[in-house]
Amino acid sequence: MLKVAMISTGEEVLHGDITDTNAAWLSALLFQRGFPMSRRTTVGDQLDMLAKEIEHCSLTADVVIVNGGLGPTTDDLTAQAAAIAANVGLxxxxxWVAAMEEKYAKLGRVMPETNLKQAMLPEGSEVLDNPVGTACGFAMRINRAWVFFTPGVPSEFKKMVHEQILPRLAVNYANTSARECIRLHTFGLSESGIGQSLQAIRLPDDFELGYRSEIPFIEVKVFCPQDHPQAPAIVEAIANQLGDNLVGHNQPLLNAVGELIEQKEYSLAVAEYYSGGFLTSWLYDDEYLAERVVQSWVLGRGKLPKEHHQAPMEASLSMAQAAREKNQADIGLAIGTEQDGHVVVALVTPEGEWAQQVSTKRRYASRDFRYVLSTLGLDMLRRWLEGKPVLGHSESLRRIDQRENKY
Structure with a gap:
């Protein structure tokens, strides 16, 4: 079995100053292409440790991808570490000097002398073109492994992987194990509950189930050989078990609702108290929803009308209705104020109005609670758009009161 390792470099990555999105992206991509990683490590800007890690991976893996440390500054040590690991000079x-000079000339600038460092490569290495930046990649054989060295800038790294590394892997290594990951996003269920409900489903050989929990969603992942003929039936069986708590098939809830509302060409108005604009900001992360939001009111928590304390259900429904009517929108969605840990989420559409006052069964931080409430509102909208019961079941929320009035 082909063994693939990745080494990420840099103190800022090691100490968490920046998130290593390159590693997560590459892991997913190589898995889909049939080259799953067997090892991932991170090394700081220490020459001897980086050289030893490159040497170790070159003795235990068939392919090694080293990311970062190819810049012109003194803490960019990857080329030097590679030369030490391979016992060659620079x-x-x-x-590549000519390529860098041409890049600077197009910008009307003279290349700084410090950039010559980016053209100092281990003897015998092969240059990997970087059409975006000044750091070329390079590849070389070290011990049993082909080792690819790549820049850390994500746009440069991803282009190099697609254009330089993947074609070489396809030529040199037979790919008979390409796999895919089918993702089913859920809201309102627990990981243990999902696991128990799916025990009755018998998986074919080479199929695996995985779970990813991130408040407020549980993602069910089906790993299987690419284009396997049994995959659709297995996914359908799992979807049936998840029921109407399945909020997105290979896409998260936000994008699923965006596609639905775009197809139906509905407009949306939002009013928020407790969530403080969280829902509106989230809606703008989807291109379709961003186009369909005609107005959003974010109301301060300071001075609230008496009816919000005395009749929170009616007050929140009035918020949703007012947002809808005053902005001539098709749909009004509101998140009311918080009282003793209870918040009302209300939805008004051309077909009726729904509201539910909820509290959580566990203690959430303020931001997480706002995320849960925004998700609840978006899920109510999703359910209405799909013709399902608007007030669904949630294992993490306690419903204190509810209203349902179909026109």
Missing amino acids: ELVDE
Whole structure:
């Protein structure tokens, strides 16, 4: 079995100053292409440790991808570490010097002398073109492994992987194990409850189930051989078990609702008290929903009308109705104020109005609670758009009161 390892470099990555999105992206991509990783490590800007990690991976893996440390500054040590691991010297690669000088000339600038460091590569290495930046990649054989060295800037790294590395892997390594990951996003269920409900489903060989929990969603992942003929039936069986708590098939709830509302060409108005604009900001992360939001009111928590304390259900429904009518929108969605841990979420559509006052069964931080409430409102909208019961079941929420009035 082909063994693939990745080494991420840099103190800022090691100490968490920046999130290593490159590693997560590459892991998912290589898995889909049939080259799953067997090892991932992170090394700081220490020459001897980086050289030892490159050497170790080159003795235990078939392919190694080293990310970062190819810049012109003194803490960019990857080329030097590679030369030490391979027991070769460094040489100036004239073709890359010329390429860098041309890049600077197009910008009307003279290349700084410090950039010559980016053309000092281990002897015998092969240049990997970088059409975006000044850091070329390079590849070389070290011990049993082909080792690819790539820039850390995500746009440069991803382009190099697609254009330089994947084609070489496809040529040199037979790919008979390409796999896919089918993702089913749920809201309102627990991981243990999902796991128990799916025990009755018998998986074919080479199929696996995985779970990812991130408040307020549980993602069910089906790993299987690419284009397997049994995959649709297995996914359908799982979807049936998840029921109407399944909020997105290979896409999260936000994008699923965006597609639905775009197809139906509905407009949406939002009013928020407790969530403080969280829902509106989230809606703008989807291109379709961003176009369909005609107005959003974010109301301060300071001075609230008496009816919000005395009749929170009616007050929140009035918020949703007012947002809808005053903005001539098709749909009004509101999140009311918080009272003793209870918040009302209300939806008004051309077909009726729904509201539910909820509290959580566990203690959430303020931001997480706002996320849960925004998700609840978006899920109510999703259910109405799909013709399902608007007030669904949630294992993490306690419904204190509810209203349902169909026109």
